[in-house]
Amino acid sequence: MVKPLPITFDFATWTQLVPESEIRRLLRFKVRYYFAGGKPGVLPTEALSNTLIELGKYCLQLIGEGERGRVIEVFNYCPTEGVKELRETFANLLRERDGLDVCWEDITITTGSQQAIYAILDVLLNPGDVVIIPRPAYLGFVNAATKFMANIVTVPMTEQGIDPEHVRKAIRLSSEKFNRRPDLIYVIPDSDNPSGTTMPLKRREELFEVALDEGVLIV
């Protein structure tokens, strides 16, 4: 039996504001396909294992050479934005593969995309700011936006992702209803969670144009 705690406490108010997960609600029904959790079935297992072995060998070699201090450096805190070499690797990838004009200082490493979502909303949103999201949207984003007390305007998801014209209407709605322009549009252009949709290039370009026209960030 679980023993009650000897003190009582309240959870933070925002925890009461988070709506029930629509996906979990759907899971009460028997479904053929399970879209609730993103759990990659394909991972570079050998490459990841070999990297760990290489790192271990490198550290043992340093210890053998009396360089324990450098090993402590390897496992210690790193700069908040991430290790420079890793940031450079990602910047090179984005430049060479995607033709993006970025340098390593534009890159920040996080422990996952959920941390990135929190960090982005943390620095962009004041209570009452407006965000545009698809309906349905990834719950981790909805919960984070709720926590930062954002007003959420939704646009319907279609088979080709969100429709940029719906986004334009949502921006107008935001001005009418909340008297302010939205701060950002949240979109997952590839393999959206939970809908699984991927936006065709033309739609992405149209969405980009709408965001540029209206001065709204795309996350």
Ligand SMILES: Cc1ncc(COP(=O)(O)O)c(C=O)c1O
């Ligand atoms: C769309 C989306 N964003 C973010 C996350 C969280 O990812 P991470 O584990 O990298 O924090 C998930 C996990 O399922 C996801 O589906």
